[in-house]
Amino acid sequence: MPESEHATASRERPRFLRPAVAAAVAIVCAVTAGSAYATQWGPFAPEIPEVDPAAVAQARAFLADWAGGRMESAGARTTSPDEAQNVLRNFTTGLDISRPKLAAAAASAATGGAVTVPFTAKMPVTDLGTWSYDSEIPVRRQEDGSWKIDWSLPLVHPKLSSTDKFRLTREDTGAPQVTDRTGAPMPPETSPSLKPVIDQLGTTAGAGPRGSIERVDRTTGEVTATEARFGTKTGASADRSVQTTLDPAWQVAADRALAAEADGKDAALVALRIDNGEIVAVANSPASGFNRALSGTYAPGSTWKIVTTGALLLKNAVAPGDIVDCPKYLTVGKEFHNVETSEFPGASFRKNFTESCNTGFISLRNKIGDSELGKVAKNYFGVGQEWHTGIPSFDGSVPVPGDQTEKAASMIGQGKVLGNPLTMASIAATAASGTFHQPTITDGAKDTTKTTALPRAVVTQLRSLMRATVTDGTARGLAGLPGDIGAKTGTAEVSESAPNNGWVVATRGNVAIAVVVEGGVTGGASAVPVARHLLEAVPQDPS
Incomplete structure (x- = not known):
């Protein structure tokens, strides 16, 4: 038989299986099918290649x-x-x-x-x-x-x-209509320094920028699809007004105070109510800059000594009448000195506070633990917690010092301690009332902060020390104004080559204010005149 025919015959011969064999094959097939159903392929799965x-x-x-x-x-x-x-x-x-x-x-x-x-x-x-x-x-x-x-x-x-590429389309929604605490409009021309605040209020309120990423035909430019949308839907909030806690009299006075007294330097001011934290004025100079009043990050200098004093008083580590020597220099890893290298031998702690003695405060650093200053700032003054003011804000930072030099610096508001006028106005308000209230500039802001009220004895001492700073200390530029004004000045070093920033915080009635003047050299010479101009212009507390 030819080979080809033999091969064909061999392929055709086994057409039927014996019954027993057929049954066995059927069982094997059924088991295999079941396994494949349960485990996809069971033991007969194809090998999945490894990823190199x-x-x-x-x-x-x-x-x-x-x-x-x-x-x-x-x-x-x-x-x-x-x-x-x-x-x-x-x-x-x-x-x-x-x-x-x-x-x-x-x-x-x-x-x-x-x-x-x-x-x-x-x-x-x-x-x-x-x-x-x-x-x-x-x-x-x-x-x-x-x-x-x-x-x-x-x-x-x-x-x-x-054939297709992408294109960005922006929509000009314009600035939102900002109103004061009574709902009355606050035209930008009456308070130019509010521009950075208005821009942030618009974004927060949903009346900010809008736009989309569109897919377009490369040849015709025709839009074929929208890949992403940003901002609110068209017409949803473009004309929406934003009601604030701002008081028009205080806001206009704050603008004028910076314009008249900041000497053209970069500066910022915040004024807020002591009883509830509502911001009544925010001013920034220049008006075209960023919102340094709420978002700036500065060393607060000696205004921070309010917190340091609070930490010392909470532990009964010092009393206002205790003798705390104030030498010209004190070395803790590096040499610290007082403004204009002043000294007050045999001074009381009250004198150290009112004259803002750096060396005296630093000498008390071992009276509190390394992390204690930050804990007091957070637990009693709310600093470092997340504040929901109604617009983005920097809410202060007090890291644990890495060594004794950093700890010495933190005692006087230098080193890694950071704040801004919002932070420091809130600290002054807490010192005056004993209770922290989250600062806000819009209604309905949620409050997730948790703080403890300062003991009444500590509040009484802080208020007395701040009042003495006005009558007999570095804030005497505020003396003679009506009202029981308390204050604390600050001079914050920036670098060896740059002039110091000038600071002041002050309280009167139900209002706390904070002013920073960049490159102002001293708080008494630069920030205090701004605060005085403001307080003279608005003798009455906001209603």
Whole structure:
């Protein structure tokens, strides 16, 4: 029989199985099918290829280069270096995107040797928000054994193509209408220094910037889809007014006080109610700058001695009449000195407070624990907790000192201790009343702070010390004004080459104020005149 015929006969011969064999085969098939249903493929599963760490490393390095703006390096990791570099460089052109954040997810491998690395892109769009989307990076092994990104436009964004690109559209919503505590409008021209505040109020109230990322046809410019929207919906809040706690008389007086007395220097002022923390005035100079009154970060200098004194009095570590020597210099890792190297031998603690003696306060550093000053600031004065003022604010910081030199500096409001006029006005208010009230500039702000009231004896002593600073100390520039005014000045070092910042905090009736004048040299010479101008202009407390 020819070979071909033998082969055909051999294939055709076993058409039927014996009954026993057929039954056995049926059972095996049934068991196998059941196993496949329960475990996908059970013991017969195809081998899942392992992910080569080198492929994942290449994808992650590509994302790092892209996020870091190293487009040439990122392109070199792809199969089309020049095109990749060009696309990555131009992708965000006109989209006002700052440095993106690109996070890789778990990689997977497929048959054929390819590796896929998914990633999430977060693209910050200036003044609007973040454009987020997901994509994935295909990585393939090359003939030389290396791994390269298999370049294509959808890698950058799934909808990016040779026909479609992206465009940013902004909508001008205008500034919101800001009203005072009574609901009456506060025109920007009457209080120019409110501009930084108004800008923040608009964003917080939803009347801020709006815009969208649109997908457009590269040839016609026609919008084919909207990929992301930012801000409120069209017409939702564009004309919305924002009611504040501001008092018009105090606000106008604050503007004029800075204009008249700050000598053209950068400066800021906050005035707030002692009984509830409501902000009645915020002023910034220059008006075109940022909101340094609420968001600035400054060393508060000797105004911080209110908190330091509170910590000492809480422990009965010192009494106002105790002798605390005030030498010209004191060395704690470095040399500390008093303003104009003044000295008061044999001075009382009261004298140290009213004349703002740095060396005397530093000499008491061992009376309190290393972390105690920060705890008192947080637990009694609310400093360092998260405040919800109605607009973004910096709410103070008192880190645990790293060594005795830092601890010495923190005793006098230097080193790593930071605050601003909002922080310090609140501290003055707490010292005057004994109870911290979260500062607010809009109604309905939530309050998540938790504080303890100062003992009445401590409050009495703090008020007495602040009053003596006006009658007999460094804030005597406020003497003679009506009302039982208490105050504390501060002179904060900035650097060896820059002039000191001048500070003052003051309380009168139901109002606490704080003023900082950058480069003001001393608080008494620069900040006190601003405070006096304000208090002279508004003799009455806000209703």
